[in-house]
Amino acid sequence: MENNVNNEVDFEVIIVGAGIAGCVAALKLADKGYSVLLAERGQSAGSKNLSGGVFYCRVMEDVIPDFVKKAPIERYITRNCISFLNESSFVNINYGDARLENSVTAVSVKRAKLDEWLAQQCEDAGVTFMPGIRVDELLMDGDKVVGIQAGDDKLYSHVVIAADGVNSMLCRNAGIRTRELLENLAVGIKSVIGLPKDTIEERFHLKENEGAAYAVVGDCTNGLNGGGFIYTNSDSISIGVVVKIDALAESSESASDLHDRFLSHPAIEPLLRGGELLEYGCHMVPEGGQAMLHDLTRAGLIVIGDAAGLALNTGSTVRGMDLAAGSGIAAAKVVDEVLSKKDFSQAAMDAYYTELNNIVVGKDMKTYAKMPVFLENPRMYKNYGPLLGDIMYNIYNLDTTPRQHMMSEGLKIIKKNQLSAFQLIKDMYTGVRAL
């Protein structure tokens, strides 16, 4: 073993990446009294991270009681909108519910603030937090991960937790998780637009501290597999597009043009009018669902959060941060067990799979396992928005011609949009089966 013959370690656990997954795992392990190092390549926690939208944060109650009262959150999401956006029309399902106001399950966050606060909670709990450290490699002793290397520095531990994000260079450089299939990846491109609090509340029909989240499909990606998102922060709006990288690569579209197309769409631009751009960013999103949940353990190693491919796009909700937190909790539980038994073998670490499958993370990944394939259907992005637009137009455009029965009009509209009733029923059936 490299320079480490006495089996002495610098820390019992080393966690790479101070995002939500890494911080949650660190907090849980520090609470158990273990010595934990949390390394982060950014100058501060969160400085490399972008929120993908809504944090379904109920899981955090298990980590930090009264999380929503204590943590730096932006707004409680009480209004959800699914929007089919076409070139010259849109059809929205805008859902508000007093029950959502009373049960805080979803919040908007800025990761620079939230992650920095989480890292502070870790330090307060006794974690050694080292920001501004890019970890280059895992140190191996045969098949067992025994520590990390950053520059010339080597640090040894019984267990390493890789929480280094969707591109996990740690796992990639070690050959543990190889180059990801393009079909499992998407890129999110986002602008944060500053606007006064009351302007946001007026435009989105919100009470103070309440927020809205939009999932948009159709014209925002010019028909490519992906979608648009809008969500409200305290005094800014986060808006952008997420597009599958395989679809983007095969198309002739430019990534930044798709972002611009969405922000300047006549149905969207008025929401942002008069605002000031605060930040422009982009981030990779794991979109492969259950197909990406492989090679999450080695002797002495557990992979969590985005690095493990833990994200879920269900078409209406896009989840990642809650799964990151869940996987951090699961990893901490397994690491506690392996540390108390002093068994860091592959078989011992594999308890992590069982743990994941027993909690909502694994269960939901399984429930939505068919979703990525369903979302590959190009009709979702090209045909159904215009179809809905035409149906609504037919209903509201009373142009003095006598009205026809909805059924016969509907079939005509379906045909005009190059669809068949059979396809429609088939897609609905597949969709319902995937949900």
Place this chain on the structure above:
Amino acid sequence: MNKNPFGDVTERLDKDRYETDIEESHIKVNQEAAAKSNAVDLLIRICPAHVYSKQPDGSINVMYAACLECGTCLAAAPVGVLSWQYPRSGMGIIFRES
């Protein structure tokens, strides 16, 4: 293309904060492999930060200081074209509002 009311990519990146590593680029291009696979047009199109551009001789110019570190180029580029690591410790983009 519709004009973004918040400026073009260069103007938008001006709002972002970076700690630029003036000694070392975290992105390296194998120009020969890139030319063979005609990767330049793909890289120009898919990078949201417009890091990549084409030189008059057809080779790829990398403005690594503008990189937002998403990894899209690394994922989509043909094998062997890019050598890409995150910027060195503490360097690169510093998000504050996202």
